[in-house]
Amino acid sequence: MKKIKKILQKGIHLLYGVEIDKIEFQATRKDFEGDITIVVFSFLKTIKGNPVEIGNNLGSYLVENVDEVVNFNVVKGFLNLVFSDTYFLTNFSEIYTSENFGFVSTTGDNKSVMVEYSSPNTNKPLHLGHIRNNLLGYSVAEIIKASGKKVYKTQIINDRGIHICKSMLAWQRYGNNETPENTGLKGDKLVGNYYVRFDQEYKKEILNLIANGYTEDEAKKQAPILLEAQQMLIKWEAGDSEVVKLWKNMNQWVYDGFEQTYKNLGVDFDKNYYESETYLLGKDVVANGLESGIFFKKEDSSVWIDLTDEGLDEKIVLRSDGTAVYMTQDIGTAIQRIKDYTDVGGLVYTVGNEQDYHFKVLFLILKKLGYNWAENLYHLSYGMVDLPSGKMKSREGTVVDADDLLIDMTNTAREISEELGKLEGYTDGEKESLYKTIGLGALKYHILKVDPKKRILFDPAASIDFNGNTGPFIQYTYARIQSILRKADFDYSATINDISLHPKEKSVLKQLALFPEIIQLAASNFSPAIIANYTYDLVKEYNSFYQSVPILGCENLQEKIFRTQLSRQVSEVIKSAFQLLGIDVPERM
RNA sequence: GGUGGCAUAGCUCAGCUGGAUAGAGCACCUGCCUUCUAAGCAGGCGGUCCUAGGUUCGAAUCCUAGUGCCAUCACCA
Numbered sequence: 248m249k250k251i252k253k254i255l256q257k258g259i260h261l262l263y264g265v266e267i268d269k270i271e272f273q274a275t276r277k278d279f280e281g282d283i284t285i286v287v288f289s290f291l292k293t294i295k296g297n298p299v300e301i302g303n304n305l306g307s308y309l310v311e312n313v314d315e316v317v318n319f320n321v322v323k324g325f326l327n328l329v330f331s332d333t334y335f336l337t338n339f340s341e342i343y344t345s346e347n348f349g350f351v352s353t354t355g356d357n358k359s360v361m362v363e364y365s366s367p368n369t370n371k372p373l374h375l376g377h378i379r380n381n382l383l384g385y386s387v388a389e390i391i392k393a394s395g396k397k398v399y400k401t402q403i404i405n406d407r408g409i410h411i412c413k414s415m416l417a418w419q420r421y422g423n424n425e426t427p428e429n430t431g432l433k434g435d436k437l438v439g440n441y442y443v444r445f446d447q448e449y450k451k452e453i454l455n456l457i458a459n460g461y462t463e464d465e466a467k468k469q470a471p472i473l474l475e476a477q478q479m480l481i482k483w484e485a486g487d488s489e490v491v492k493l494w495k496n497m498n499q500w501v502y503d504g505f506e507q508t509y510k511n512l513g514v515d516f517d518k519n520y521y522e523s524e525t526y527l528l529g530k531d532v533v534a535n536g537l538e539s540g541i542f543f544k545k546e547d548s549s550v551w552i553d554l555t556d557e558g559l560d561e562k563i564v565l566r567s568d569g570t571a572v573y574m575t576q577d578i579g580t581a582i583q584r585i586k587d588y589t590d591v592g593g594l595v596y597t598v599g600n601e602q603d604y605h606f607k608v609l610f611l612i613l614k615k616l617g618y619n620w621a622e623n624l625y626h627l628s629y630g631m632v633d634l635p636s637g638k639m640k641s642r643e644g645t646v647v648d649a650d651d652l653l654i655d656m657t658n659t660a661r662e663i664s665e666e667l668g669k670l671e672g673y674t675d676g677e678k679e680s681l682y683k684t685i686g687l688g689a690l691k692y693h694i695l696k697v698d699p700k701k702r703i704l705f706d707p708a709a710s711i712d713f714n715g716n717t718g719p720f721i722q723y724t725y726a727r728i729q730s731i732l733r734k735a736d737f738d739y740s741a742t743i744n745d746i747s748l749h750p751k752e753k754s755v756l757k758q759l760a761l762f763p764e765i766i767q768l769a770a771s772n773f774s775p776a777i778i779a780n781y782t783y784d785l786v787k788e789y790n791s792f793y794q795s796v797p798i799l800g801c802e803n804l805q806e807k808i809f810r811t812q813l814s815r816q817v818s819e820v821i822k823s824a825f826q827l828l829g830i831d832v833p834e835r836m
Numbered sequence: 837g838g839u840g841g842c843a844u845a846g847c848u849c850a851g852c853u854g855g856a857u858a859g860a861g862c863a864c865c866u867g868c869c870u871u872c873u874a875a876g877c878a879g880g881c882g883g884u885c886c887u888a889g890g891u892u893c894g895a896a897u898c899c900u901a902g903u904g905c906c907a908u909c910a911c912c913a
Contacts, residue, residue: 273852324856409913559909602913605913630907701842704848714876716850720875723876726873727873793876794877795878797872800871
């Protein structure tokens with residue numbers, strides 16, 4: 248492409264005596280003949296004349312002077328160039344023989360990136376919203392890795408605060424010493440139940456107080472159970488051994504439960520941070536910033552930062568009683584991370600778009616504190632997952648539970664597979680693992696294919712599709728290719744360079760060649776959706792090719808070899824692309 | 837009210853830094869399993885790209901204003 252650009256510039260100079268440094272190439276649209284299109288319109292400012300005539304002149308010049316260009320045509324102001332089959336075949340053999348096609352290996356020059364995702368509260372189980380968060384964060388981490396940077400995956404566990412005390416208190420009052428062991432419940436589910444229980448009791452007490460003449464606002468503040476929870480938080484901060492013991496116990500239950508869900512979901516972390524361990528550092532930093540004048544203190548001794556010059560408000564960073572707020576601990580956590588990993592030059596936060604403002608402020612504060620890495624902070628902000636009934640609310644029980652959803656998806660995959668009945672010879676264990684691969688593939692693809700910043704409407708009643716633009720469709724194509732490769736019991740390692748290409752082969756080839764730039768594009772946009780949509784297009788092209796021409800049944804050996812190689816390469820790219828999305832591919836289905 | 841995001845086919849979504857007649861899937865209707873896996877392929881139906889202006893040879897895409905939905909503007913996290 249660079250070569251053509253150079254020659255074209257030379258040609259323009261020769262024919263018209265002017266210099267043009269910006270020349271744009273684009274893939275030729277399907278309905279026209281050609282491979283690459285140059286838009287002649289954009290030259291009209293420097294070259295006066297009829298665009299069609301200019302196109303014809305430049306086209307002839309290129310055909311004469313560039314070996315790879317064998318033909319051209321001009322439609323209106325569009326110059327379509329036709330490339331030789333040799334060019335495509337050479338291109339393919341480079342792709343076919345390259346190791347990890349499309350992936351850029353990590354080099355020492357690039358600063359590492361830390362990607363934060365998941366970051367749950369430890370008072371309730373994970374739900375569909377967390378699933379989107381986890382899938383996005385995990386996938387973006389994989390994509391950045393593939394684009395050539397070292398990546399650390401991390402989460403911040405929100406293990407302190409009033410919400411934790413609520414579950415603790417309800418368990419103390421109504422728990423009868425229930426444990427995950429003696430109930431058989433997952434730890435996060437057990438704790439979540441008591442969080443809901445707290446809310447029920449709290450609401451009862453409010454109604455009671457209102458009946459006794461309190462206003463609603465008063466009742467909400469004066470309910471005994473809430474006061475008791477607040478007492479508990481104070482005791483926790485003071486290090487009360489009884490409370491801390493209970494806290495550790497119940498948090499551990501939750502961690503064990505999360506562990507299982509993460510494992511089922513197929514995500515992992517290199518390092519966990521706990522809010523209870525970083526908020527103190529945040530407080531120190533605020534104290535220093537107060538001395539250097541970045542923050543200021545109000546009469547009630549709360550500490551603030553003034554961001555009105557940046558078009559934002561004043562924002563609190565420390566309460567009047569000296570305790571930390573959300574912002575305080577986030578400042579501390581960020582700094583702690585760079586301390587722990589000195590090679591990290593930037594942080595990515597996977598957090599819902601309801602916190603856009605928070606992160607804008609956080610990034611500004613860190614910049615004002617003078618950290619050079621503060622230039623490389625990115626809030627991977629994504630839209631909420633809403634149900635037809637509206638927002639999901641844990642306290643009201645209107646959530647789609649993560650574990651339940653994973654089981655549902657596996658069940659659906661099982662039903663469909665059994666109906667199709669293509670798995671003779673598979674053991675029960677192999678089947679179950681396949682159902683999980685397919686079910687999870689459907690769910691993950693369904694969520695990842697949409698642009699992160701858009702909100703998703705999830706209807707549990709209308710089940711996720713397994714046909715069309717879906718994970719299983721792509722997995723199916725992969726499995727089909729594997730089946731061909733299993734049957735290809737001949738040597739297809741030779742390099743093919745002198746056959747004439749079928750249009751369908753050419754389309755597949757063009758789509759394949761895009762993979763490296765797609766990875767870079769997805770990385771710079773932090774968007775798994777770009778990978779998903781690319782893969783879908785590739786698979787569509789391949790299936791069309793598959794149905795139009797024979798592969799193993801091909802009579803010409805050269806063509807047979809080439810088509811087998813092409814199929815294999817497509818399956819490799821599917822596998823790589825799905826790896827970036829955290830989706831497995833099956834050998835059969 | 838201030839700020840930010842979103843708005844494309846009945847539904848779910850693509851459409852890259854402006855380019856040709858706006859594309860897929862689902863749903864609905866036709867065809868295709870005697871050949872490498874039909875979770876597939878080929879075709880049909882379906883559009884005021886929210887509205888109105890502007891910039892440009894050219895706008896779904898950029899700018900301005902408006903409308904609608906969502907989020908946010910807490911000594912909650």
